[in-house]
Amino acid sequence: MASPTIKLNSGYEMPQVGFGLWKVDSATCADTVYNAIKAGYRLFDGACDYGNEKECGEGVARAIKDGLVKREQLFIVSKLWQTFHDEDRVEPICRRQLADWQIDYFDLFLVHFPAALEYVDPSVRYPPGWFYDGESEVRWSKTTLQQTWGAMEKLVGKGLARSIGISNYQAQSVYEALLYAKIRPATLQIEHHPYLQQPDLVQLAQTEGIAVTAYSSFGPTGFMELDMPRAKSAPPLLEHPVVKEIATKHNKTAAQVLLRWATQRGLAIIPKTSRPETMAQNLDSTSFDLDSGDLEKMAGMDLNIRFNKPTNYFQADKLWLFG
Numbered sequence: 001m002a003s004p005t006i007k008l009n010s011g012y013e014m015p016q017v018g019f020g021l022w023k024v025d026s027a028t029c030a031d032t033v034y035n036a037i038k039a040g041y042r043l044f045d046g047a048c049d050y051g052n053e054k055e056c057g058e059g060v061a062r063a064i065k066d067g068l069v070k071r072e073q074l075f076i077v078s079k080l081w082q083t084f085h086d087e088d089r090v091e092p093i094c095r096r097q098l099a100d101w102q103i104d105y106f107d108l109f110l111v112h113f114p115a116a117l118e119y120v121d122p123s124v125r126y127p128p129g130w131f132y133d134g135e136s137e138v139r140w141s142k143t144t145l146q147q148t149w150g151a152m153e154k155l156v157g158k159g160l161a162r163s164i165g166i167s168n169y170q171a172q173s174v175y176e177a178l179l180y181a182k183i184r185p186a187t188l189q190i191e192h193h194p195y196l197q198q199p200d201l202v203q204l205a206q207t208e209g210i211a212v213t214a215y216s217s218f219g220p221t222g223f224m225e226l227d228m229p230r231a232k233s234a235p236p237l238l239e240h241p242v243v244k245e246i247a248t249k250h251n252k253t254a255a256q257v258l259l260r261w262a263t264q265r266g267l268a269i270i271p272k273t274s275r276p277e278t279m280a281q282n283l284d285s286t287s288f289d290l291d292s293g294d295l296e297k298m299a300g301m302d303l304n305i306r307f308n309k310p311t312n313y314f315q316a317d318k319l320w321l322f323g
Helices: 026-039 053-065 087-101 145-157 171-180 199-207 229-233 241-250 254-263 276-283 292-299
Strands: 005-007 013-015 043-045 075-080 106-111 161-167 187-191 211-215
Touching (some): 026 276, 053 087, 087 106, 087 145, 106 145, 145 161, 145 171, 161 171, 199 211, 241 292, 254 292
Parallel strands (some): 106 161
């Protein structure tokens, strides 16, 4: 089973259906990645902040050693964390992350959030998280996004990243990036589900030839286990009457409907699961089409509810990134 692909503005083909690695437990991560490769996944979306890149690399290395896949058949994505935005920090941390993955290049390397924080040495704490002291102190770096992007572009020149992109940017930040970018962002990764559709932002990116990747496709589901009040107060998308009605109509699961809603509109997706049956179902979610009535009903579900923002996790007066 193979995923359709999206042609990036960098010239590379990116699988439209990938496997997300956020909150994949380090104890089981290597096996999860290995099993996902075995199930047919070729795109893996990781990040420094997930704290499991070493284990991801172990899973990839084992799959390659066992002959399940070749490196060139995989599309591996990672992200630059905020504390490494300074121009002289980008390449060293990228090289460390590559070493954790046991690979020579990333297929796609993203700026994780449009926020530069003061450097925290990996020997002090890794991943460093949001706080300079590891507890509550937020220290901003004076490095601009333009300077960081220039350092990202150098990764391409050195062969450390084939494509570079952005994540969690809002419209104005995207427009500004396009003004100074010598290498245009290949992708924009954003929280995207029926409760947070961001149609203007999606339209902007697609108009500018930037592929959009949706994360948290199931809305509050992935945040409930974090004991987030906002997520607990929102009706689960997988149980939403509109989604269940459409799933029954097409003889598909609610998860497949939510994923197809994104891919049918041209977005890439990165769901995750440890269950083999669900792995197969998610990967197969592009094998049917929703009709115009389905799409119209789901468009009407937009509540502009964002779950993934720092101030939903903790109190921080200096991290209003989506204000």
